[in-house]
Amino acid sequence: MSPVIEEHARARLITDGPLTRPVPVDLRYDPADERRTVHIGLPDGTDWAFGRDLLERGLRTPIERGAVRVWPCGRTQLIVELHSTDGVEVFQFEIRTLIRFLARTRTQTPAASPDAGREPQPPSRTTRPDTSRTTRPDKSAQQEKGAQPAHG
Numbered sequence: 001m002s003p004v005i006e007e008h009a010r011a012r013l014i015t016d017g018p019l020t021r022p023v024p025v026d027l028r029y030d031p032a033d034e035r036r037t038v039h040i041g042l043p044d045g046t047d048w049a050f051g052r053d054l055l056e057r058g059l060r061t062p063i064e065r066g067a068v069r070v071w072p073c074g075r076t077q078l079i080v081e082l083h084s085t086d087g088v089e090v091f092q093f094e095i096r097t098l099i100r101f102l103a104r105t106r107t108q109t110p111a112a113s114p115d116a117g118r119e120p121q122p123p124s125r126t127t128r129p130d131t132s133r134t135t136r137p138d139k140s141a142q143q144e145k146g147a148q149p150a151h152g
Contacts, residue, residue, distance in 0.1 A: 011091040054070055055078075078094075
């Protein structure tokens with residue numbers, strides 16, 4: 001089994017105000033996932049999961065799939081816009097960070113993938129469990145919000 005690829009990165013949170021602020025994000029890829037899913041973990045515990053191809057295509061041209069929009073911004077930046085019932089979050093990434101991460105994911109992808117030819121996975125948003133708590137979050141509350149359980 002191939003190891004999970006995790007990379008800590010920084011993105012800039014774009015807000016309505018005149019200032020942006022840097023935020024730490026976690027990029028994660030599990031080659032065992034049959035849908036080639038990448039995860040972007042945000043500081044608030046939210047985990048966005050979507051097909052790796054969405055980031056790859058977004059490096060070259062604007063693309064939208066479900067609640068996620070990705071587009072290049074100049075030659076060195078990439079914008080990732082995430083829509084949820086809580087609102088919209090817009091992040092600006094250094095393209096080289098994502099290129100490096102995606103290159104690492106390609107080295108872990110099997111040559112003959114069982115998901116070849118399948119439709120791309122729709123994006124999903126989940127909340128990572130808070131490990132500082134002793135109780136687990138109520139599953140029914142997550143389902144009411146439309147959250148899908150995180151895989152992996």
